[in-house]
Amino acid sequence: MNSYLDIDHISITFPTDSGPLNVLNNVDLNVAKGEFISLIGHSGCGKSTVLNIVAGLLNATEGGVVLEEKEVTEPGPDRAVVFQHHSLLPWLSVYDNVRLAVDQVFKRTKSKKERHEWTLHNLDLVHMGHALDRKPDEISGGMKQRVGIARALAMEPKVMLMDEPFGALDSLTRTHMQDSLMEIQAELNNTVIMITHDVDEAVLLSDRIIMMTNGPSATIGEILNIDLPKPRNRLELAEDPAYNHYRAEVVKFLHERHQTLTKDESSEKSSVVSLSSKSRQADDENQKKSEVVKKASGEY
Ligand SMILES: Nc1ncnc2c1ncn2[C@@H]1O[C@H](COP(=O)(O)OP(=O)(O)OP(=O)(O)O)[C@@H](O)[C@H]1O
Numbered sequence: 585m586n587s588y589l590d591i592d593h594i595s596i597t598f599p600t601d602s603g604p605l606n607v608l609n610n611v612d613l614n615v616a617k618g619e620f621i622s623l624i625g626h627s628g629c630g631k632s633t634v635l636n637i638v639a640g641l642l643n644a645t646e647g648g649v650v651l652e653e654k655e656v657t658e659p660g661p662d663r664a665v666v667f668q669h670h671s672l673l674p675w676l677s678v679y680d681n682v683r684l685a686v687d688q689v690f691k692r693t694k695s696k697k698e699r700h701e702w703t704l705h706n707l708d709l710v711h712m713g714h715a716l717d718r719k720p721d722e723i724s725g726g727m728k729q730r731v732g733i734a735r736a737l738a739m740e741p742k743v744m745l746m747d748e749p750f751g752a753l754d755s756l757t758r759t760h761m762q763d764s765l766m767e768i769q770a771e772l773n774n775t776v777i778m779i780t781h782d783v784d785e786a787v788l789l790s791d792r793i794i795m796m797t798n799g800p801s802a803t804i805g806e807i808l809n810i811d812l813p814k815p816r817n818r819l820e821l822a823e824d825p826a827y828n829h830y831r832a833e834v835v836k837f838l839h840e841r842h843q844t845l846t847k848d849e850s851s852e853k854s855s856v857v858s859l860s861s862k863s864r865q866a867d868d869e870n871q872k873k874s875e876v877v878k879k880a881s882g883e884y
Pocket residue numbers: 598599600605607625626627628629630631632633634799859860861862863864866867
């Protein structure tokens with residue numbers, strides 16, 4: 585099929601101390617240009633692994649990823665990643681953190697003046713134009729996250745990959761960030777894959793919600809098309825029966841999956857617990873790895 589982003593029957597097996605661990609089994613998804621996709625599923629099922637394969641930070645054991653007819657084999661500026669915890673360089677100002685990425689991507693195609701204006705434009709998009717000279721430790725968590733998003737947007741990636749981007753924020757800041765992301769996406773028509781644990785966030789932002797089964801050997805369980813007109817308004821939607829129907833579908837999916845887990849023997853339950861703590865480690869490792877890759881490719 586001729587799609588913009590083709591996640592083509594990917595499976596991945598990791599070697600572990602207790603033998604090979606098949607984390608993903610036959611995950612297959614075609615994403616259209618401009619589509620907003622959310623990935624949702626229980627902790628440790630393999631959501632970050634999917635994202636990291638699309639980012640080129642991990643290679644699938646079977647299958648592969650094709651973006652605009654080009655196979656993904658390594659990280660690249662056409663796929664910007666936004667992590668749950670921001671990854672700004674602490675010694676650079678807000679402006680310089682974004683400018684560095686802009687210089688990397690547009691060194692040859694934009695003049696110095698254009699790069700300056702482009703940096704300001706993207707910081708304005710996330711309402712950070714007032715804090716250009718501040719260092720990351722002089723701004724709040726939500727502001728850091730916004731700078732991270734501005735940096736990702738400024739690279740004009742074909743795909744934005746967001747791993748629980750608002751997970752660490754308080755609910756008010758999270759609400760603001762969701763609204764700005766909706767505005768930005770409406771304006772720029774970005775293709776986005778976002779991992780979230782927040783059902784309302786998923787329904788509010790997405791065109792489709794991909795619900796993953798529990799691991800090991802996780803795969804796509806169900807796909808929910810969110811057929812709500814855009815722009816969406818959270819207050820109006822709160823009373824909208826269609827919105828509440830979608831919300832209930834996701835909760836039902838997660839709850840039913842969870843029930844099958846808790847019904848299982850406690851030994852299996854404890855293996856799930858150890859898997860999810862392992863997944864945190866793996867997340868940290870992936871994050872470290874991507875920092876190294878970003879630095880090596882001069883993406884900062
Ligand atoms: N490099 C690795 N080596 C071994 N196992 C790994 C590796 N990376 C991930 N895993 C395992 O793959 C599984 C899925 O991890 P992943 O981080 O993708 O889960 P997740 O769905 O993002 O979870 P969470 O919601 O907690 O972030 C976990 O069991 C994890 O331990």
